[in-house]
Amino acid sequence: MLGSLKTGGLCKYYYVEKHIDELPDSVSSTILKDLGTKDMSDPTTLTNFIKYGVENYPADHYVVILDDHGGGWRGALCDEQNGAGDLMSMYDIKKALSDGGVKFDVIVFHACLMSMVEVGYELRDRADFMVASQFVMPLQSVLGCEEWLGGLVNNPDIEPGQLAENIVNAVYNAGEAKGKKIHMAKVDLSKMTTLASKIGDLGNHLVTEVGTEAEWNEVLDAFNNTHYTQYDDPAFVDLREYAKKVRQEPTIGQKPLNLGK
DSSP: OEEOGGGTTEEEEEEOOOOTTOOTTOOOSEEEEEEEEOOTTOHHHHHHHHHHHHHHSOOSOOEEEEESOBOGGGOBOOOTTTSOSOOBOHHHHHHHHHHTTOOEEEEEEESTTOOOHHHHHHTTTTEEEEEEOSSOOOSSOOOOHHHHHHHHHHOTTOOHHHHHHHHHHHHHHHHHHTTOOOOOEEEEGGGHHHHHHHHHHHHHHHHHHOOSHHHHHHHHHHHHTSOBSSTTOGGGBOHHHHHHHHHHSTTGGGSOOOOOO
16 A cells, blocks of 8 residues: 555555566556545554455465654654644554454564554554564665565565564665665564563562662663663653663662563
8 A cells, every 4th residue: 555745645555566677756566446545644544455455365474564654652654645644643553453354473664763662562462573663764765675575485484573584684784775774673572561561560669669869869860871762752762771771870770670681
């Protein structure tokens, strides 16, 4: 499914084909359905696309690629032309995928800031793996489809986890070829419930074990010395780094805060 500002916001389904001499902004693949103008930030648009693909091209395994702006736990996929310009919330993304009627092997975000615990937790029942970046992505496409799709054609029985890893490697390679530094990761969504529980334990231990003003100042010091993955927005603090910073504090770092390894 492709909706573009260059086409006046028209949305079309394509049967994706390989065209070696195709120009970067051209799509020569066969048009399956012309839907006219659609709000690409409307979860119903995404749900209908998934249902169309499943009904017309049933398969044993499914991958969905979400390609647009991303805002981490705030959501992704906006439409400045046919929508209000707001991101589709994580609740709506989860609902759109759920209403599509299938569980995916891999969900890929070719979008900024989506490799977050909150995102993975919301999608833990919608896919086995998620591929996403916790940092900003370049404006150019670095999805590396030529590499990982070629591998999928050669090995259609590939395990979902290996496919997700291949996508990560292909994105890195595509970024390097364009002189871009890319951050991309494979996330095993089956571990998100346990991870969320551990994060909850950390928060509870901070509340119960940290009591004095000096100790709370150490909590704040650890936070202030942890870098943000999105400019200066504290909503995008790196959790793993923060836990390490807490461990390094002279007093609270010695308390039983259940930080794990």
